[in-house]
Amino acid sequence: MESKNNMENVFSKLGDLKQFFVFGQKIVPVIQKIIDFMSDVVPLLENVNNSIQDSTSKIPKASTQINSVTSANEIATSEILDIIDAMFLDLSTIKTGLQELKNDENSEKIKSLNEVVEKIEMDSSRITISLQVQDITAQQLASVNHLIDSVQNKLSSLLCDLGKQQDRPIPVFDPNSVSEQDSDFAFSDGTFNENARYDRTTEKQDLVDSLVLENTKTSQEEIDKLFAK
Amino acid sequence: MKRVILVADDSPTIRKFVSVALTVKGYDIISCSDGMEALEKLPNNKIDLLITDLNMPNVDGFELINIVRNNSDLKELPIIVLSSLGSNDDIQRGLECGANSYLIKPFDPKRVLYEVSKYLN
Numbered sequence: 628m629e630s631k632n633n634m635e636n637v638f639s640k641l642g643d644l645k646q647f648f649v650f651g652q653k654i655v656p657v658i659q660k661i662i663d664f665m666s667d668v669v670p671l672l673e674n675v676n677n678s679i680q681d682s683t684s685k686i687p688k689a690s691t692q693i694n695s696v697t698s699a700n701e702i703a704t705s706e707i708l709d710i711i712d713a714m715f716l717d718l719s720t721i722k723t724g725l726q727e728l729k730n731d732e733n734s735e736k737i738k739s740l741n742e743v744v745e746k747i748e749m750d751s752s753r754i755t756i757s758l759q760v761q762d763i764t765a766q767q768l769a770s771v772n773h774l775i776d777s778v779q780n781k782l783s784s785l786l787c788d789l790g791k792q793q794d795r796p797i798p799v800f801d802p803n804s805v806s807e808q809d810s811d812f813a814f815s816d817g818t819f820n821e822n823a824r825y826d827r828t829t830e831k832q833d834l835v836d837s838l839v840l841e842n843t844k845t846s847q848e849e850i851d852k853l854f855a856k
Numbered sequence: 857m858k859r860v861i862l863v864a865d866d867s868p869t870i871r872k873f874v875s876v877a878l879t880v881k882g883y884d885i886i887s888c889s890d891g892m893e894a895l896e897k898l899p900n901n902k903i904d905l906l907i908t909d910l911n912m913p914n915v916d917g918f919e920l921i922n923i924v925r926n927n928s929d930l931k932e933l934p935i936i937v938l939s940s941l942g943s944n945d946d947i948q949r950g951l952e953c954g955a956n957s958y959l960i961k962p963f964d965p966k967r968v969l970y971e972v973s974k975y976l977n
Contacts, residue, residue: 704869705868705872708872708876712879712880752966755873755965756962756964756965758869758873759869759870759873760962761869762870762940766911766940818911818912818916820940822943825962826962827962831960834942835960838944838947838951839958
């Protein structure tokens, strides 16, 4: 009786073993597919890794180029301002000279010449307002540089996670590699206004004036008088 | 005697804009690129008025105004803010710190002249 029970037990175990082999036969193709997928994906990941490394190495160059653009714009703006400054002085000399030449005979002509000088002064003043776009764009570019810096940090940390830093050194932005000409902008992190806009409307200034009025009780008549000129 | 104006702005072009607008009207301009430099220059020069940006490295404009207003020798100094920060909060903060005027960039040189002459004439 006991040997019969043992035999039944053995058959039951063999049944389980058979089911396991049947299941194994079914699972083998799936495992094979997973292995195939892995062998396809590994070169792809290698590619992604290389691309990230390549992009990361280019970021400092992009950052330096942005600084160069800002620097070149600043130099050009400064040169234009120097010329405008000299023009203001020349116009002042012309005005004084015209005043000295004034007499009954040529007063009409002097008056019209004075009007021309004043128009040139006003136009020069308008040029200085337009040139302030340089300051606004410099702040916007500094904001872009800040963003690039953040992306580079993220990519560098991703590369570290992928463990490839031993094969190739991860390029890290070195402020000392930036030329002296660009250095004013390379270290201005956090001192820019990313929302800076070149807005020639008086909407914002009007808002400020109303707030200043509330705070200081400045006479609105004075401001109106200024813009009536 | 010429009136002396201290201009604190990290943008060299803005310092130049202000300088061009004001020197032609006979003001003496001293420039500096941040709040720290401004604090060094304020006691050593007879400054009649301060024009300052708000976004600056080291010591920003808000802090600079605060320090000036808490200094017994400088607390009456007229201060004009020249900034691209135009939100209500920034303006309120600037005025609460103690700025007398607040101008938004880009600014009209005539308006700067008007504000300066308001305090110095």
